[in-house]
Amino acid sequence: MRIHHLNCGTMCPFGGWLMDGTSRGVSAHLVCHCLLIETAQGLVLVDTGFGLGDVRRPLPRLSAFFLALDRIRLREEDTALRAVERLGFHAADVRHIVVTHLDFDHAGGIEDFPNATVHVFGRELEAARTRRQGFTGSRRYRPLQWDEGVNWQAYEAGGEPWFGFDAVRDLKGLPPDILLVPLVGHTWGHCGVAVRDGGGWLLHAGDAYFFHREVDPDRPWCPPGARAYQRMMDSDRAARLANQDRLRGLVRDHGGEVRLFCSHDPQDLARFARRPAEGPDLRSRSSGP
Numbered sequence: 001m002r003i004h005h006l007n008c009g010t011m012c013p014f015g016g017w018l019m020d021g022t023s024r025g026v027s028a029h030l031v032c033h034c035l036l037i038e039t040a041q042g043l044v045l046v047d048t049g050f051g052l053g054d055v056r057r058p059l060p061r062l063s064a065f066f067l068a069l070d071r072i073r074l075r076e077e078d079t080a081l082r083a084v085e086r087l088g089f090h091a092a093d094v095r096h097i098v099v100t101h102l103d104f105d106h107a108g109g110i111e112d113f114p115n116a117t118v119h120v121f122g123r124e125l126e127a128a129r130t131r132r133q134g135f136t137g138s139r140r141y142r143p144l145q146w147d148e149g150v151n152w153q154a155y156e157a158g159g160e161p162w163f164g165f166d167a168v169r170d171l172k173g174l175p176p177d178i179l180l181v182p183l184v185g186h187t188w189g190h191c192g193v194a195v196r197d198g199g200g201w202l203l204h205a206g207d208a209y210f211f212h213r214e215v216d217p218d219r220p221w222c223p224p225g226a227r228a229y230q231r232m233m234d235s236d237r238a239a240r241l242a243n244q245d246r247l248r249g250l251v252r253d254h255g256g257e258v259r260l261f262c263s264h265d266p267q268d269l270a271r272f273a274r275r276p277a278e279g280p281d282l283r284s285r286s287s288g289p
Contacts, residue, residue: 008049100206124189185240
């Protein structure tokens with residue numbers, strides 16, 4: 001498989017360094033880190049960022065609250081569809097979309113790929129449809145992004161664990177090298193997506209954390225603004241914090257076999273986009289579960 005790391009959305013909230021850990025001005029710079037995977041079963045997207053519909057008609061597809069708070073920069077060239085086309089493919093070539101969760105900044109491009117099956121944890125699909133969690137729930141999930149003609153494939157946890165984590169294996173129509181890893185807390189059905197990459201694994205951890213140093217097993221740290229934002233978005237804070245601790249254990253015990261990244265850290269995106277698209281330089285160890 002060949003893996004491409006894409007930025008499918010940019011957000012510039014006020015706060016600078018307080019939000020992203022690096023910016024010196026008043027504005028932070030956050031990304032929407034997605035994957036495009038070339039497989040024998042066609043192209044697979046992991047998350048979609050913002051879509052063409054969001055760019056062309058931001059209201060009411062997106063919440064005015066989050067448009068203002070996150071200072072979303074909606075540009076057509078940043079959409080997953082345009083990124084796919086720049087790589088020489090077409091929308092019809094994307095046969096599968098695997099979502100970490102259905103927040104507005106992860107699911108906006110679903111309808112740009114009408115031939116794709118959308119794979120999602122069942123609890124997440126239920127939460128998105130009911131839009132519970134009060135003020136936040138009604139604004140984080142935007143049914144206009146995905147309410148028509150989507151071919152959903154919903155799953156429950158089960159099967160052989162993955163490095164000690166529950167896992168959803170055998171995603172319908174996908175190779176066994178791609179699986180869901182439940183990491184609930186940010187939303188009720190939030191998942192990571194694990195992808196076998198050469199001799200090891202990538203774990204797209206979605207919004208299980210927001211800053212790469214949060215999963216440092218020795219000295220975890222997060223910019224205070226990003227930490228506050230995570231707390232605001234929590235569905236289950238205890239579960240989120242417990243899963244962050246488990247991810248630190250994964251880095252500590254299996255860092256040579258699994259490489260982690262999250263959705264919104266631009267440093268993660270820059271680091272992975274610079275790597276070769278296949279055949280990463282990993283320590284010579286077993287490829288794991």
